[in-house]
Amino acid sequence: MxxxxxxxxxxxxxxxxxxxxxxxxxxxxxxxxxxxxxxxxxxxxxxxxxxxxxxxxxxxxxxxxxxxxxxxxxxxxxxxxxxxxxxxxxxxxxxxxxxxxxxxxxxxxxxxxxxxxxxxxxxxxxxxxxxxxxxxxxxxxxxxxxxxxxxxxxxxxxxxxxxxxxxxxxxxxxxxxxxxxxxxxxxxxxxxxxxxxxxxxxxxxAGVANFLASVYGRSAHGAMPDQGVDAIAVTAQLLSMLQLISSRQKPPSEPLVITVGTIRGGDRRNVIADRVDITGTVRALSSELLRNTVPGHLRAMFDGVTSAMGASYDLEYYPLIAxxxxxxxxxxxxxxxxxxxxxxxxxxxxxxxxxxxxxxxxxxxxxxxxxxxxxxxxxxxxxxxxxxxxxxxxxxxxxxxxxxxxxxxxxxxxxxxxxxxxx
Missing domain, CATH: 3.40.630.10 (Zn peptidases)
Known part of the structure; x- marks a missing residue:
């Protein structure tokens, strides 16, 4: 040659x-x-x-x-x-x-x-x-x-x-x-x-997945929060728990980044919000983590938190690129x-x-x-x-x-x- x-x-x-x-x-x-x-x-x-x-x-x-x-x-x-x-x-x-x-x-x-x-x-x-x-x-x-x-x-x-x-x-x-x-x-x-x-x-x-979640509560006067279900409070719990997927629910050797990019909810300062929408991305170097492990943990987390707080939710999760x-x-x-x-x-x-x-x-x-x-x-x-x-x-x-x-x-x-x- x-x-x-x-x-x-x-x-x-x-x-x-x-x-x-x-x-x-x-x-x-x-x-x-x-x-x-x-x-x-x-x-x-x-x-x-x-x-x-x-x-x-x-x-x-x-x-x-x-x-x-x-x-x-x-x-x-x-x-x-x-x-x-x-x-x-x-x-x-x-x-x-x-x-x-x-x-x-x-x-x-x-x-x-x-x-x-x-x-x-x-x-x-x-x-x-x-x-x-x-x-x-x-x-x-x-x-x-x-x-x-x-x-x-x-x-x-x-x-x-x-x-x-x-x-x-x-x-x-x-x-x-x-x-x-x-x-x-x-x-x-x-x-x-x-x-x-x-x-x-x-x-x-890395590969990337998109997700969109809507958390549904029940509206009430801000002075009577016990008569409603605060979708913002429920979402706050979910946001703090999301990062536990990265730190506690997968091996430390497997990189994972979960980013919430938008949060939108509520209509007035003195009204309990009945809906919050969040969007974000998940990035990983493992297809298994991206396509199976993370969405499973997300749904389990949303199930548990919304059930405990009397709320409901919709979650869409879509692996975009491997x-x-x-x-x-x-x-x-x-x-x-x-x-x-x-x-x-x-x-x-x-x-x-x-x-x-x-x-x-x-x-x-x-x-x-x-x-x-x-x-x-x-x-x-x-x-x-x-x-x-x-x-x-x-x-x-x-x-x-x-x-x-x-x-x-x-x-x-x-x-x-x-x-x-x-x-």
């Missing part, structure tokens, strides 16, 4: 050659952010870039998604690279010449960089396709930040519980057909310095491939577990998947978190992301034949 080895050592050089134009692309996307299912300009740019490489992009997948196949010179397996494109619904902080031009939308989660990295990987692999055995499917996905709420408007305060992710919709639209063997994804990661690539064994991101689980074989291959291009020091195998979620999990539930994290913070500089309206990142992360992902894919598809290599 001498040819494959030679190829791997030159991927960073190719990423460097593409770097300046990829930064221009990223800044253009950053200045024109589009939230989920509205990425018309973004998807047009993606399709244009892919067409320049001689690919035939399929557009309009789940409204604004783009899919294209890059075929190597020899037949073989099909691998997929999934890239998210959408912006976040927030106003961006001032400070950049290429700041968002659109009120209420900003790339504060790095999806503009992800898109640029995806295009960069396509460019690099197009130049070395003579050495590739198989096909790379590029899946540019809309709306990672915006699950399609199925019951919005049917519940109080427009808090939908049931939703379907854009990743799931892409899969239903044939993104993995006819025979994709493995899928890869990536994300900028501010906790890592630029040039480092996180490649974790097991869970790379944890992102990295395939063990893909992890080992990826670590070796990235080390061969960026050096062994670039690979970060162990990281603090992230309790954020990602609908890439929908792909990785169906077939072997690998989700890597691209360091994007200048060493010594403050870490700016994702979804922060002033989020900034080191643009050099783009070239490292391109080189890392191109290496991972080449490692699985390279023929070892140096003939015909375009450099």
């Amino acid at each position: 001498a040819g494959a080895s030679w190829l791997m050592t030159h991927l960073m050089d190719e990423a460097e050659r593409q770097f300046s134009s990829l930064v221009e692309l990223q800044r253009d996307l950053h200045a024109h952010p589009e939230i989920g299912y509205e990425e018309k300009r973004t998807s047009a740019r993606v399709a244009e870039e892919l067409s320049r490489l001689g690919l035939e992009p399929r557009t309009g997948v789940v409204e604004t998604g783009v899919i294209a196949d890059l075929c190597g010179e020899a037949p073989g397996n099909t691998l997929a690279l999934r890239v998210d494109m959408d912006a976040f619904p927030i106003d961006e902080a001032p400070g950049l010449a290429w700041r968002s031009r659109y009120p209420g939308a900003a790339h504060v989660c790095g999806h503009d960089a992800h898109t640029a990295i995806g295009i960069g990987v396509a460019r690099v692999l197009a130049r070395v396709k003579a050495q590739l055995k198989g096909t790379i499917r590029f899946i540019f996905q809309p709306a990672e930040e915006r699950p399609l709420v199925e019951d919005e408007g049917e519940r109080p305060y427009r808090e939908g519980v049931r939703a379907v992710s854009a990743a799931e919709l892409m899969i239903r639209s044939g993104a993995l057909e006819p025979d994709v063997k493995a899928v890869f994804g990536l994300h900028l990661w501010p906790a890592l310095p630029t040039g480092r690539i996180g490649i974790e064994q097991g869970a790379a991101m 944890p992102v689980m990295n395939d063990a074989a893909l992890v080992q291959g990826a670590r070796a491939a990235v080390a061969s291009v960026l050096g062994g020091q670039a690979v970060v195998p162990d990281m603090e577990k992230a309790m954020t979620s990602e609908d890439f999990a929908c792909f990785a539930e169906r077939l072997p998947g690998l989700y890597i994290k691209i360091g994007c913070t200048v060493p010594g500089q403050p870490v700016l978190p994702l979804h922060f309206r002033g989020f900034r990142f080191d643009e050099s992360a783009i070239k490292y992301g391109v080189a890392a992902m191109a290496a991972i894919i080449c490692d699985r598809l390279a023929t070892g034949d140096r003939d015909g290599l375009e450099v």
